[in-house]
Amino acid sequence: MSENYFTWYGITPAFFPDEKAIRTAYYRLSLETHPDHSDNHEEAMKLSSRNNAAYQTLKQFDTRLPYLLGLLGFYTPEEKYSLDPEFLMEMMELNESISFAEGEEKASYEKQVTDLETALNSQLESLCKTWDETQEKSLLESIKEGYYKRKYLRRLRQNLNNEDAEL
Numbered sequence: 001m002s003e004n005y006f007t008w009y010g011i012t013p014a015f016f017p018d019e020k021a022i023r024t025a026y027y028r029l030s031l032e033t034h035p036d037h038s039d040n041h042e043e044a045m046k047l048s049s050r051n052n053a054a055y056q057t058l059k060q061f062d063t064r065l066p067y068l069l070g071l072l073g074f075y076t077p078e079e080k081y082s083l084d085p086e087f088l089m090e091m092m093e094l095n096e097s098i099s100f101a102e103g104e105e106k107a108s109y110e111k112q113v114t115d116l117e118t119a120l121n122s123q124l125e126s127l128c129k130t131w132d133e134t135q136e137k138s139l140l141e142s143i144k145e146g147y148y149k150r151k152y153l154r155r156l157r158q159n160l161n162n163e164d165a166e167l
Contacts, residue, residue, distance in 0.1 A: 005054035005058055006068075015128035029047075030051060033051050035048060075147070098160060117157070
């Protein structure tokens with residue numbers, strides 16, 4: 001692995017790294033790389049920009065997850081990932097049911113989406129924590145699938161919220 005945000009911050013690559021260590025490294029490097037504290041303003045600007053990008057990427061699980069998968073060779077943003085057909089069919093049926101539902105029935109479907117999100121997030125968190133402890137490469141494909149399922153559910157949730165806003 002070439003130098004990356006984790007190594008730049010002196011942190012072991014992990015889906016759940018020490019968040020305090022991330023903040024500490026960010027603030028330390030902010031002081032060290034600040035353009036006002038450097039004779040080489042252009043280089044300091046590059047380092048400061050990199051520090052900001054590193055912090056924005058590593059501070060939250062949602063951005064850290066695809067970043068780490070990418071570092072490990074299991075993700076590219078341009079990738080066309082094919083989700084499990086059974087999952088897709090279930091989501092399409094749910095989406096269709098939601099589009100025709102009103103009132104209490106719609107609230108019931110919204111709860112169903114919330115329950116699916118909760119279960120998926122729990123499963124994904126467990127897989128990621130296990131990987132952090134074991135570095136077991138075989139877990140990465142399941143983590144990647146969980147990431148894409150999570151993205152799908154979030155789009156479904158956004159569609160639900162947008163429909164409500166249009167009414």
